[in-house]
Amino acid sequence: MKxxxxxxxxxxxxxxxxxxxxxxxxxxxPVEKPVIVTPLVTPSSETMVKLTxxxxxxxxxxxxxxxxxxxxRDLKYLNHQAKSSQKKSFNYGKDVYSAGEIKESLIExxxxxxxxxxxxAGFNNEIKKRFIVYRSTGSDGVGRxxxxxxxxxxxxxxLKKNEVYRYPVYTTPKDLIPIDLGLFSDKFxxxxxxxxxxxxxxxxxxxNEEIFDGALDEKGLELFWVDDRLKLFFMQIQGSGVxxxxxGSEINLGxxxxxxxxxxxxxxxxxxxxxxxxxEMSMQSIISYLKQHPEELDNALFYNPSYVFFKxxxxxxxxxxxxxxxxxxxxxxxxxxxxKAALAYIQTSKPLCNEKGEITGWCKFSxxxxxxxxxxxxxGKGRVDIFWGTGDYAEIAAxxxxxxxxxxxxxxx
Numbered sequence: 179m180k181x182x183x184x185x186x187x188x189x190x191x192x193x194x195x196x197x198x199x200x201x202x203x204x205x206x207x208p209v210e211k212p213v214i215v216t217p218l219v220t221p222s223s224e225t226m227v228k229l230t231x232x233x234x235x236x237x238x239x240x241x242x243x244x245x246x247x248x249x250x251r252d253l254k255y256l257n258h259q260a261k262s263s264q265k266k267s268f269n270y271g272k273d274v275y276s277a278g279e280i281k282e283s284l285i286e287x288x289x290x291x292x293x294x295x296x297x298x299a300g301f302n303n304e305i306k307k308r309f310i311v312y313r314s315t316g317s318d319g320v321g322r323x324x325x326x327x328x329x330x331x332x333x334x335x336x337l338k339k340n341e342v343y344r345y346p347v348y349t350t351p352k353d354l355i356p357i358d359l360g361l362f363s364d365k366f367x368x369x370x371x372x373x374x375x376x377x378x379x380x381x382x383x384x385x386n387e388e389i390f391d392g393a394l395d396e397k398g399l400e401l402f403w404v405d406d407r408l409k410l411f412f413m414q415i416q417g418s419g420v421x422x423x424x425x426g427s428e429i430n431l432g433x434x435x436x437x438x439x440x441x442x443x444x445x446x447x448x449x450x451x452x453x454x455x456x457x458e459m460s461m462q463s464i465i466s467y468l469k470q471h472p473e474e475l476d477n478a479l480f481y482n483p484s485y486v487f488f489k490x491x492x493x494x495x496x497x498x499x500x501x502x503x504x505x506x507x508x509x510x511x512x513x514x515x516x517x518k519a520a521l522a523y524i525q526t527s528k529p530l531c532n533e534k535g536e537i538t539g540w541c542k543f544s545x546x547x548x549x550x551x552x553x554x555x556x557x558g559k560g561r562v563d564i565f566w567g568t569g570d571y572a573e574i575a576a577x578x579x580x581x582x583x584x585x586x587x588x589x590x591x
Contacts, residue, residue, distance in 0.1 A: 211540040212527050214583045221319040225515050225559050226271040226587060229313055231306040235586060237523060238544050242295055248507035248548045249284050252519045255499045255550075256281040259519075268517035270312050270587055280519055283309070283590035287521060305588070311523075314516070314585040317560025323585045325526040327576035328510070329566040330495050331413045335402040335421035335429075343403035345410050347421070348394055350434045350487040354383055372438025383437040387480040401488060402429070408468060411479055412461065414486035418495055420568065432496060434489035441484040441555065448478070461577030495565065497551035505567025510551035515559050517587065520549045524562065526583025528575055535570055537578060549587075 218227065239245065259266055259277035267274045286308065294301035305311075316322040336343035353374050359366035373380050384393040402421050404410050413419035417433040444464065448454040453474075454463050468475050495503040497510070499519060509522065528543040547564075556563050562585055566572035 211581055212542055214525050214527060214542065214581070215322050216584070217320040217322070218313065218315065222315045223319060224271050224315055225269070226312040226314045228271065228273070229311045229586075231311075234302070234306060234311050235523065235525060235544075235584070237302055237305060237546070238298065239291060239295065239301065240545055242291060244504055244507050245546055246288065246291065248504040248550070249288055249521070251501040251504065252499075252521075252548045252550065253281060253284055255501055255519050256284070268520065269515075270310075270517055270520075270589060273312075275517070275589060277519075280517070280521075280589065283588065284521060286590050287588070308591055309588045310591055312587045312589075314559055314587075316585070317558060321584055322582050323526075323560050323562055325524065325562050325564060325579060325581050325583050327564045327566050327579040328416055329572035329576040330418050330420060330568045331409060331416055331573070332420045332422055332568060333404050333406060333409045333413055334424075335404040336424055337402065339400075339403045342405050345404050345407045346394075346400040347402045347404060347410065347431070348389070348399045348487050349401050349489055351383075351394060351397065351399055354435065354437070354487075355380075372436070382439070384485075385437065385439055385480075385483040386485045387483070389437070389485050390480075401431070401490065407479075408465060408475070414484075417486060418491075419488075420494065430491045430494040431488040432491035432494070434487045436487065437483075437485040439483040439485070442482045443555075444478050444481050447481040460580075462574070495567075497565075499550050501550055503550060503565045504548075505565065505572070506545060507547050508550045508565040509547045510553050510556050510563040510565070511549055511585075512557050512559070512561065513549070513552040516549055518549060521588045522547050522549050523586040523588065524564070524583060525586075526564075526579075526581050528581075529578055531571065531574055535574055537574065540581075543583075 256277050260281055262277075266277055268277070268280060290301060290304050290308070294304065313321055314323055317324065334343075335347070339346075353376075355373050355375060357371050357373055357380070359369040359371060372383050374383050375381075404421070413431075419431045421429040421431060423429065445454075445459050448464060448467065449456055449459065453467055453471075464478075468478065493502050497503050497508060498513065509524065523544070523546050525542070525544045527540045529537040530539040530541055532538050551563070551565065553563065562583075564575075564579065566575045
């Protein structure tokens with residue numbers, strides 16, 4: 179997803195676990211997150227290390243249909259790569275594989291899924307026989323990986339501006355110019371900036387604050403008008419969203435570009451000001467604080483100079499591979515380090531919620547996933563962003579997840 183991944187939750191900070199039963203106490207108390215990480219015996223500076231079969235985790239398939247759908251979408255990307263004249267290689271630590279080998283791995287894995295849907299022990303035995311498993315060494319060299327989340331926000335909107343719907347959703351301006359710096363010097367090869375040309379000068383494009391103050395007014399760039407400025411800001415961070423119109427219809431929006439300014443997570447603003455502690459930090463805590471202190475809204479949002487533009491899309495939530503993401507089956511990683519389209523397995527925790535949307539606890543979350551996305555803020559071997567989809571639970575999980583866990587990659591022997 180060409181989005182600015184929700185790094186806010188790093189700094190700020192279905193099968194979903196079932197809601198607690200109605201008779202459970204609604205009072206929210208501090209709850210401890212389960213300890214997931216089992217450190218590697220030998221620390222390593224490598225990106226990932228190959229495990230011996232006796233050290234493989236106990237894999238769980240979970241929902242068959244969602245995993246099958248994610249794999250099939252992955253295969254579309256790999257089919258294209260396998261046929262491409264420019265063959266790409268995919269690094270698993272020190273080992274290198276081709277797109278064809280990853281494709282064969284997914285096809286074999288699908289066959290095992292079909293055969294052992296109701297036999298987890300048999301499934302794990304076959305994985306040991308047929309697959310190599312690598313584990314990320316994480317941020318500390320012994321496997322600790324920080325998991326955060328992102329989702330697709332939903333926001334009320336209108337085709338016309340009025341007193342309720344007064345915040346514009348812009349599409350990409352025509353005067354936003356990409357400049358290839360590599361044309362000027364080899365040392366800038368691969369570097370691009372976004373700018374505008376005015377009065378004979380090349381200037382940085384308008385900032386978030388300048389755009390809010392009217393820099394793009396009367397240019398015909400408004401796709402919609404929405405009723406919640408803060409929700410629009412978070413939709414920009416996510417890079418996609420759903421506009422719910424007054425007549426009940428819904429329009430999907432996808433990422434169309436940015437103003438080229440470096441993204442700054444506003445969580446740091448609240449922490450530096452002492453408004454919210456690092457431990458309390460989440461999207462929900464930011465929203466709650468700003469509702470109680472609306473005078474801080476401008477200062478907080480303008481702290482981030484980046485601004486995202488949108489376009490209408492038939493589908494929603496496409497990853498960097500060009501395939502549509504699947505809730506809780508797609509992850510974003512640093513794809514300069516980890517292999518694109520690879521089959522992976524994650525172990526971390528996720529929230530339990532009551533009917534009011536309050537987090538009442540955390541449970542273990544183990545899942546096969548596909549590495550289908552990336553983001554400018556997801557850097558290094560100790561970071562994973564989980565795509566949670568849409569809806570209330572997705573917003574809660576993405577907004578509060580900043581948990582440690584383990585990341586594994588699988589490929590056919």
